[in-house]
Amino acid sequence: MAPRSNRRRSGRADGRSRRASAPVNARRHRLPMRWVLPVLLLTAVTAMLMLRGYVHSEIFADYRVRPEAAADQVPEEIRTGGPVIDTRNGGVSSLSVPRQRLVLTFDDGPDPTWTPKVLDTLKRHDAHAVFFITGTMASQYPDLVRRMVREGHEIGLHTFNHPDLSYKSWGGIDWQLSQTQMALGGAAGIRTSLFRPPYSSFADAIDNASWPSIKYVGSRGYLTVLNDTDSEDWKKPGVDEIIRRATPKNGEGAIVLMHDSGGDRRQTVEALDRFLPELQAKGYKFQNLTEALGAPSAHTPVTGAELWKGRAWVFLVQASDKVTGVLVAGLAVVGTLVLVRFGLMLLLSGAHARRVRRKNFRWGPNAPVTEPVTVLVPAYNEAKCIEKTVRSLVASDHPIEVLVIDDGSSDGTARIVEDLNLPGVRVIRQLNAGKPAALNRGVANARHDIIVMMDGDTVFEPSTVRELVQPFADPRVGAVAGNAKVGNKNKLIGSWQHIEYVMGFNLDRRMYDILGCMPTIPGAVGAFRRSALERVGGMSDDTLAEDTDITMALHRDGWRVVYAENARAWTEAPESVRQLWSQRYRWSYGTMQAIWKHRRAIMERGPSGRFGRIGLPFVSLFMVVAPLLAPLIDIFLLYGLVFGPTQKTIGAWLGVLAVQAVCAAYAFRLDREKMRHLLSLPLQQIFYRQLMYVVLLRSWMTALTGGRLRWQKLRRTGAVEAPGSIPRQRTQSTESSDSERERRPVG
Known part of the structure; x- marks a missing residue:
């Protein structure tokens, strides 16, 4: 648009007289668009940058990990029980996966590079798995979450930005859960009742610091899912070693821990491509958790305001990524x-x-x-x-x-x-x-x-x-x-x-x-x-x-x-x-x-x-x-x-x-x-x-x-x-x- 031509200096005296006769209050309350637009623009850019920083765990992220503590307050049936812990409705119980059933679980995703490869491998071998997603990654890659649900896999929450919940207040835990559910709702139109705490492992590793948060999460309607077979793929020990550690003994059922994000997962994908057919040949079935346990689906649809709130959140996150990406490239x-x-x-x-x-x-x-x-x-x-x-x-x-x-x-x-x-x-x-x-x-x-x-x-x-x-x-x-x-x-x-x-x-x-x-x-x-x-x-x-x-x-x-x-x-x-x-x-x-x-x-x-x-x-x-x-x-x-x-x-x-x-x-x-x-x-x-x-x-x-x-x-x-x-x-x-x-x- 062409800039408008200037007002001539010959009109200066008339302009002064008009301004002098104008009501003072009218001038005081006037808010010119040439002021409003720059302020709004800078505010919007700042907000986009802050949102991107929040979603990418650059701000408000807590990377503390509490050392092991005593476990005298943890019920014995929990420490010696199965990897699925149910503290809903005030009860305390644990569940295990039946024999010849394997529940593959993947933490920390979805990742734009490795999650599609994992999904392709699972699809090729007609296997299902549970993906414990973080809210930050789900907000950035909602299309992968939709693909998981579309191909029959189960979704669980792994918090929004992966903090140690033992450091969080009840309000902080609620925030982590609700933010991740909002991202999941915006991405796939569902919510889930499955949850896995960050930095968790086996049931016998639960201590006095982590047990209160597990009980509280259960009171909010979630099943806490740990594991009893750890592939330790994050250590990149080699394909053979990943397969050996992920394989249960004597035909027992197990929840197997793997990762589809957080680094180079090439060994995980290669191991999965061998692991699935080898154990299927031995009679194992790779199922979702609720399928293996014979329980109702963990997914429920999201509708109404909650759905639109989630979609708005995902849209804003996508916009912030694109806008800041363009700005960084422009800079x-x-x-x-x-x-x-x-x-x-x-x-x-x-x-x-x-x-x-x-x-x-x-x-x-x-x-x-x-x-x-x-x-x-x-x-x-x-x-x-x-x-x-x-x-x-x-x-x-x-x-x-x-x-x-x-x-x-x-x-x-x-x-x-x-x-x-x-x-x-x-x-x-x-x-x-x-x-x-x-x-x-x-x-x-x-x-x-x-x-x-x-x-x-x-x-x-x-x-x-x-x-x-x-x-x-x-x-x-x-x-x-x-x-x-x-x-x-x-x-x-x-x-x-x-x-x-x-x-x-x-x-x-x-x-x-x-x-x-x-x-x-x-x-x-x-x-x-x-x-x-x-x-x-x-x-x-x-x-x-x-x-x-x-x-x-x-x-x-x-x-x-x-x-x-x-x-x-x-x-x-x-x-x-x-x-x-x-x-x-x-x-x-x-x-x-x-x-x-x-x-x-x-x-x-x-x-x-x-x-x-x-x-x-x-x-x-x-x-x-x-x-x-x-x-x-x-x-x-x-x-x-x-x-x-x-x-x-x-x-x-x-x-x-x-x-x-x-x-x-x-x-x-x-x-x-x-x-x-x-x-x-x-x-x-x-x-x-x-x-x-x-x-x-x-x-x-x-x-x-x-x-x-x-x-x-x-x-x-x-x-x-x-x-x-x-x-x-x-x-x-x-x-x-x-x-x-x-x-x-x-x-």
Whole structure:
């Protein structure tokens, strides 16, 4: 769906008056869908992950096994009796399987690999068995449970996630039973009265710790089924040994313990294929437990609400497995692509730096560019910043004219500039019409063929304009991106944005320059050839990211767009979370609008189609799509920290942080920045990155729900100055000299 176009800034005053007159309570109780949908989405993903973790015994699982205890409280008839214990209706008795009857039992399944092989073998030899399933496995593989029932086998419960019941309260035991019955009902539409405790063996092994839970389970209507012949197949002793241990002596009946899950059961399947025909030849019958005992079937149908509850449970478990599986696969793909992107950034940005820093490097045949240029400064209520901005331009070492286009300011911005009475500076006033209209007005009044554009809160160094226009020595160049720097980087939020600008923006721009698909000329510092602007129709107000929009339009028109690293501009980054949110929300939404507007570039051919083939997919993937999955990284991180494996999770996070730190350090070296600001990188990854996730997610939701986003004016303090314009006072001399040293070429 295409993002809806923005509401023009010309409607700002009307919008404020409408909001002022709206009832306060109406605004307070409003719950926009662009907030509701992201919260619901993240909640749903978290719930799916928790459900999957629960079903896979990654959370709330109890792996304790109680050591053997005394058995003086266990009735003698139980310890010396048969493997089937009946404590229903307050009674205590035990049963044994008649002679020449064998009840094969398989624990811990169903398993997607080995249970089908076991079932195939049983079917081939016309034998029945009892499968003691766990709720976790039955929830994941309901089709195998249905097959068991369909082929005439019996089902018993083996708890939900295989805990030692001697550690459980009565409520905990009830939970294990009810959860497993719900999974069985959802999978096969039945419930069962057979139960086998985990970690159980023969009747004579019952002790004082396990006997109370067996009695309690019996009081809930279950027959407890132990065994009197253990194949010990879980030890993988070999096929012959499994058969020997599973074979009863002297034609006696027995309940044989085997496993169809919990590891490699190849020996079990091979042993079963020999065991069944050999004992059938000796007159043994392989029957279900109730068949062997001559008792009513252990299965009863489930109907009504209980049936639908079980089906809903199985559906949710299946959905959680599939969704989390897709998300994990998506994260793996995105993670690989991100690492590839980091590699490209390091290689190509280094190549860009080496190319433009060669002693004999020339931008084009017409170098150096010395012709005068026009600098456009669109300004809306920039009273706190505009004087420093204009004075930094007047100090330029390149011939310029400065046009300040006052876009209906109400704080006296135009008057401040006029009162300065600086040479080469003109003021153009217009009614509030938005930044694109102000820039187009400036282009129409410009006297020169090269147009530099900047923001009203930005200051240039004396060499910025000269460095910015040198690439126009190549007649194929239609626009140049400068190096936007954060001027107020000594505060925490500013420091985080400083890292983002140096690493995320300028490394990207070096890479995009080499690839020939620069996506954005920053509004703070960019230059354009007038003829290029005229050919694409000037600045457009179709999107909230007019700088990205015009850059993409120039690419599609066949112009080269390059990056000038030494054209530094110092801008005032937002200093509060609210201001940062407003700025990035507009950027994200505007970028999405620009991508949608220029989507047909993907189909274009020829030199102008390079951006569509490389740049547009690249920007769409890494600036819009991939960040949507990024919050999942943090969800999985929190999951791993809480539920394990904690050490591996921490190691993985530190590994990702190390990769980012290497890229950031390299970017800082290329940009000659002080490394001390990287000390806040871990905090940036924990806090700042999450804010950017939510911003992008909300932008998506705004677009998908057809919401409108208006331009929002950020509050400025006017505290930013270009290093070259700082008075050389004693307290600042060291900092100034450091800045000069940092600007020297590296290598």
